[in-house]
Amino acid sequence: MKLKGWKDLPPATVVPAATAEQVETxxxxxxxxxxxxxxxxxxxxxxxxxxxxxxxxxxxxxVTGVDYFYCKGCGVCAKVCPKDAIEMRPESDFI
Amino acid sequence: xxxxxxxxTTKDTPMTRGHRMCPGCGAPTAVRQGLLAVDKPVVITCxxxxxxxxxxxxxxxxxxxxxxxxxxxxxxANISGIEAAYVALKKKGxxxxxxxxxxxxxxxxxxxxxxxxxxxxxxxGHDFTYICYNNQAYMNTGAQRSSATPTGASSxxxxxxxxxxxxxxxxxxxxxxxxxxHIPYVAQTTLHNPQDVIEKVKKAIExxxxxxxxxxxxxxxxxxxxPAMQRDICKLAADTRIWPIYEVxxxxxKLSYKPRSFxxxxxxxxxxxxxxHLFKGDAWKPVVEQLQQEVEEKWAYVLERCKETWExx
Amino acid sequence: xxxVLEIRWHGRGGQGAKTGSALLxxxxxxxxxxxxxxxxxxxxxxxxxxxxxxxxxxxxxxxRSGVLNPDIVxxxxxxxxxxxNPTEGAKEDTVYVVNTPKKPEEIKQKLKLSEKSKVLTVxxxxxTLEEFGQNRPNAPILGALARLxxxxxxxxxxxxxxxxxxxxxxxxLEANLRAIKRGYEEVQIG
Amino acid sequence: MARKDITSGNWAAAEAMRQIxxxxxxxxxxxxxxxxxxxxxxxxxxxxxDTNLVTVxxxxxxxxxxxxxxxxxxxxxxxSSANGVALMHEIxxxxxxxxxxxxxxxxxxxxGAPINIHCxxxxxxxxxxxxxIHLYCEDAQEVYDSLIMGVRIAEHKDVLxxxxxxxxxFITSHCFEPIExxxxxxxxxxxxxxxxLFPLLDVDNPxxxxxxxxxxxxxxxxxxxxxxxxxxxxxxxxxxxxxxKLTGRKYPVIEAYKTEDAEYVAVIMSSAxxxxxxxxxxxxxxxxxxxxxxxxxxxxxxxQDIAETLKGKKGIAVLDRAVSIGxxxxxxxxxxxxxxxxxxxxxxxxxxxxxGGRDFFVHDAxxxxxxxxxxxxxxxxxxxxLRE
Numbered sequence: 001m002k003l004k005g006w007k008d009l010p011p012a013t014v015v016p017a018a019t020a021e022q023v024e025t026x027x028x029x030x031x032x033x034x035x036x037x038x039x040x041x042x043x044x045x046x047x048x049x050x051x052x053x054x055x056x057x058x059x060x061x062x063v064t065g066v067d068y069f070y071c072k073g074c075g076v077c078a079k080v081c082p083k084d085a086i087e088m089r090p091e092s093d094f095i
Numbered sequence: 096x097x098x099x100x101x102x103x104t105t106k107d108t109p110m111t112r113g114h115r116m117c118p119g120c121g122a123p124t125a126v127r128q129g130l131l132a133v134d135k136p137v138v139i140t141c142x143x144x145x146x147x148x149x150x151x152x153x154x155x156x157x158x159x160x161x162x163x164x165x166x167x168x169x170x171x172a173n174i175s176g177i178e179a180a181y182v183a184l185k186k187k188g189x190x191x192x193x194x195x196x197x198x199x200x201x202x203x204x205x206x207x208x209x210x211x212x213x214x215x216x217x218x219x220g221h222d223f224t225y226i227c228y229n230n231q232a233y234m235n236t237g238a239q240r241s242s243a244t245p246t247g248a249s250s251x252x253x254x255x256x257x258x259x260x261x262x263x264x265x266x267x268x269x270x271x272x273x274x275x276x277h278i279p280y281v282a283q284t285t286l287h288n289p290q291d292v293i294e295k296v297k298k299a300i301e302x303x304x305x306x307x308x309x310x311x312x313x314x315x316x317x318x319x320x321x322p323a324m325q326r327d328i329c330k331l332a333a334d335t336r337i338w339p340i341y342e343v344x345x346x347x348x349k350l351s352y353k354p355r356s357f358x359x360x361x362x363x364x365x366x367x368x369x370x371x372h373l374f375k376g377d378a379w380k381p382v383v384e385q386l387q388q389e390v391e392e393k394w395a396y397v398l399e400r401c402k403e404t405w406e407x408x
Numbered sequence: 409x410x411x412v413l414e415i416r417w418h419g420r421g422g423q424g425a426k427t428g429s430a431l432l433x434x435x436x437x438x439x440x441x442x443x444x445x446x447x448x449x450x451x452x453x454x455x456x457x458x459x460x461x462x463x464x465x466x467x468x469x470x471x472r473s474g475v476l477n478p479d480i481v482x483x484x485x486x487x488x489x490x491x492x493n494p495t496e497g498a499k500e501d502t503v504y505v506v507n508t509p510k511k512p513e514e515i516k517q518k519l520k521l522s523e524k525s526k527v528l529t530v531x532x533x534x535x536t537l538e539e540f541g542q543n544r545p546n547a548p549i550l551g552a553l554a555r556l557x558x559x560x561x562x563x564x565x566x567x568x569x570x571x572x573x574x575x576x577x578x579x580x581l582e583a584n585l586r587a588i589k590r591g592y593e594e595v596q597i598g
Numbered sequence: 599m600a601r602k603d604i605t606s607g608n609w610a611a612a613e614a615m616r617q618i619x620x621x622x623x624x625x626x627x628x629x630x631x632x633x634x635x636x637x638x639x640x641x642x643x644x645x646x647x648d649t650n651l652v653t654v655x656x657x658x659x660x661x662x663x664x665x666x667x668x669x670x671x672x673x674x675x676x677x678s679s680a681n682g683v684a685l686m687h688e689i690x691x692x693x694x695x696x697x698x699x700x701x702x703x704x705x706x707x708x709x710g711a712p713i714n715i716h717c718x719x720x721x722x723x724x725x726x727x728x729x730x731i732h733l734y735c736e737d738a739q740e741v742y743d744s745l746i747m748g749v750r751i752a753e754h755k756d757v758l759x760x761x762x763x764x765x766x767x768f769i770t771s772h773c774f775e776p777i778e779x780x781x782x783x784x785x786x787x788x789x790x791x792x793x794x795l796f797p798l799l800d801v802d803n804p805x806x807x808x809x810x811x812x813x814x815x816x817x818x819x820x821x822x823x824x825x826x827x828x829x830x831x832x833x834x835x836x837x838x839x840x841x842x843k844l845t846g847r848k849y850p851v852i853e854a855y856k857t858e859d860a861e862y863v864a865v866i867m868s869s870a871x872x873x874x875x876x877x878x879x880x881x882x883x884x885x886x887x888x889x890x891x892x893x894x895x896x897x898x899x900x901x902q903d904i905a906e907t908l909k910g911k912k913g914i915a916v917l918d919r920a921v922s923i924g925x926x927x928x929x930x931x932x933x934x935x936x937x938x939x940x941x942x943x944x945x946x947x948x949x950x951x952x953x954g955g956r957d958f959f960v961h962d963a964x965x966x967x968x969x970x971x972x973x974x975x976x977x978x979x980x981x982x983x984l985r986e
Binding site for chain 4: 430433434437442443444445446447449469470471472473474476
């Protein structure tokens with residue numbers, strides 16, 4: 001990304017809201033949670049415990065998958081899952 | 096009334112994705128759970144620390160609400176100034192919304208360097224909620240001891256050595272100090288149960304006047320645990336009673352969680368690298384015993400305050 | 409250079425030298441003068457010797473240093489004739505206004521003043537003890553000082569005090585006004 | 599209709615604050631500025647202002663609350679001195695960087711040790727590079743006027759910087775002298791309403807203040823701040839001209855007193871200026887061509903005006919009420935730097951006077967002039983009113 005010059009920055013150090021959503025923290029990941037829809041009971045424990053808000057859920061309160069753009073691969077979701085519906089697998093499996 | 100998680104799956108929260116906290120860190124989880132059920136718009140300030148640094152790396156901003164970071168020791172004063180401006184501008188009719196004010200600080204910015212500003216803000220009675228995300232050491236600068244660091248923990252400025260078993264002093268009881276300010280709401284919790292965090296912070300924010308919530312959160316680097324252990328280690332903190340879960344509403348103490356059976360404090364200590372030295376040989380056995388004693392003292396104190404008894408299975 | 413009248417007050421903390429100098433400056437300001445009134449601050453508390461100053465002029469006053477060579481020296485407490493040094497830097501014709509039961513001649517002798525000097529004495533302590541039962545000598549001193557500004561009627565002093573101290577209880581205010589008047593009337597000039 | 603009364607520098611500041619009626623005042627008492635929040639508290643107690651007064655538990659919290667309230671969109675004022683100013687130090691550059699207009703009544707007092715409550719400029723001079731506008735006042739009238747002008751300057755969209763309005767502790771702050779006050783309505787109309795740029799309380803358009811900007815952006819952000827300070831001069835001229843039209847009182851950034859034909863000029867700031875002017879008149883009566891230059895605006899430093907005024911003089915004496923131990927005194931080094939741009943080598947003497955409130959007399963000013971008249975110049979720092 002081309003860095004801006006001083007005349008093009010907003011004054012007073014301000015930054016508009018939510019610009020961090022452009023940051024692909026998923027690049028940090030070395031292990032990947034893989035969600036098995038058939039085992040999932042949609043208890044949302046993975047969703048609420050994810051530090052990176054990377055478990056996707058819909059308006060009906062159902063889990064729909066993992067957002068790999070942000071997921072850092074910490075494994076909390078797999079650990080809190082009561083039904084072992086999430087498996088942690090090395091990223092190398094997906095190259 | 097218990098909150099239902101499925102009611103919130105599409106609700107936006109003030110902290111966005113794309114922040115740069117460590118994988119498995121407890122702090123963003125605490126922020127997210129805490130602010131999940133809050134309906135009114137919030138303005139947020141944050142003491143210098145991991146949460147602040149990792150969410151505002153210029154030109155990126157992981158907040159979807161107004162956010163101010165100023166310095167390490169003045170989150171209490173900043174939230175006072177914001178709230179004071181709000182009250183003044185509302186009186187003049189320049190603002191017509193109902194807004195709530197939340198300050199975040201780590202244990203360094205809250206227990207230690209920021210205690211004065213927090214105490215002053217609480218005494219003055221501003222309408223705000225201060226949330227301490229307490230990982231029991233200065234993590235932004237690399238695991239130095241704080242007054243929240245428990246006895247026996249090895250930190251980079253109180254390392255476990257041949258003669259000294261890590262920190263020798265007892266952790267400060269900040270929640271009790273804040274309760275002594277006789278503010279309307281004070282609570283202590285951890286990430287053992289999302290409902291508890293969600294409800295306590297919601298209650299704190301909706302209570303007019305000053306409120307304080309102390310949330311024990313794991314730091315994977317300092318505690319030296321697997322990132323995935325976030326919830327489990329917090330559950331152990333609650334079950335071993337090293338971190339009692341309670342609230343103080345208008346001076347009335349209420350116990351929020353009673354472990355079913357007696358779990359020795361070792362269970363909380365053993366999975367963590369920062370306490371590993373305590374279990375190499377018998378040399379530091381007295382430290383573990385001391386910790387257990389501290390747990391019993393505090394627990395008895397909390398039970399008495401809450402007018403509760405405890406009969407573990 | 410403009411001609412500036414300089415006054416130095418010797419008092420004790422709490423006796424009203426600061427208020428006295430401020431009141432004098434306010435009355436003279438009302439009479440159209442440029443004035444300054446400022447105390448000298450130390451760390452001392454109630455009872456310690458202290459000084460306050462006035463400058464009075466027909467033109468804007470520029471100098472803000474302490475007064476070295478006073479034209480008028482006011483001694484608010486008789487014990488300060490010994491405890492402080494009222495003649496320091498004074499000129500041959502400096503005028504002294506002293507709270508004392510003694511006569512001007514006695515003070516002249518005590519302070520070894522020259523023939524050219526003028527001394528006004530008033531027993532301000534006695535007056536205020538009689539009028540309101542407290543040793544608050546600044547009101548009668550103000551009355552005595554009014555003698556040095558005869559172009560300004562004493563009523564202006566009284567009216568200003570009344571206006572300024574409007575918050576005082578009626579009785580206390582009246583007693584103070586009597587004290588100013590008595591200071592003006594009972595002063596001995598020598 | 600102007601209203602004249604006798605008041606002190608501190609009470610004049612408090613009266614200006616009453617008329618400005620700021621949204622938030624967060625303050626902590628410290629001698630000799632304590633009168634300001636004390637008097638202002640009476641106004642609050644009597645319901646004479648709408649201000650939300652925050653009686654904080656320290657100066658650090660005072661300035662922190664002021665900064666936070668200012669970026670929230672409120673009009674904000676405070677006061678402090680000496681150690682209070684020093685305790686605030688950490689937050690000053692942050693306030694400037696967040697472009698938080700704060701009008702600050704600074705009552706100059708020495709910084710210990712030894713502890714001393716009297717005037718020198720060591721407190722504000724230590725903050726000279728923190729990105730604040732610095733105005734130094736000679737008397738109570740100027741304090742009052744500068745606080746009112748300060749609101750307009752600080753809140754101007756091209757500036758948005760905090761401003762120190764400095765007065766000399768005790769000498770000005772506690773001296774009762776005549777002052778001309780504006781009517782409440784006149785002040786209200788002059789300062790207008792604040793129109794904040796990115797108010798934190800605008801929850802519909804949220805922004806973050808105070809990011810972590812490392813090697814990639816810090817420099818650019820600082821450069822922006824430098825530009826804001828460069829804009830001060832233009833805004834100052836506009837505001838002070840408008841104030842002159844309202845009051846008849848003119849406040850140029852430097853005040854030149856009989857400098858035009860002067861051969862020797864003494865440069866000074868704040869309350870001691872009067873003694874230098876007295877010395878000028880006295881020496882002129884004796885046939886010496888001398889003058890006085892008072893620096894009123896210290897940041898941004900008006901070096902061009904100073905260079906222009908001092909061009910072609912035979913000698914300059916700069917009188918500082920502060921030291922920079924181990925280097926030249928602050929005003930002296932700035933003036934000397936400005937002289938370089940006047941294109942001629944003017945011999946200069948540096949005098950330090952009045953530390954810890956040591957009185958400064960007309961004869962001290964005369965001494966500085968006589969040294970120059972006698973051709974006594976040297977690079978060493980000299981001291982006035984000091985016992986050897």
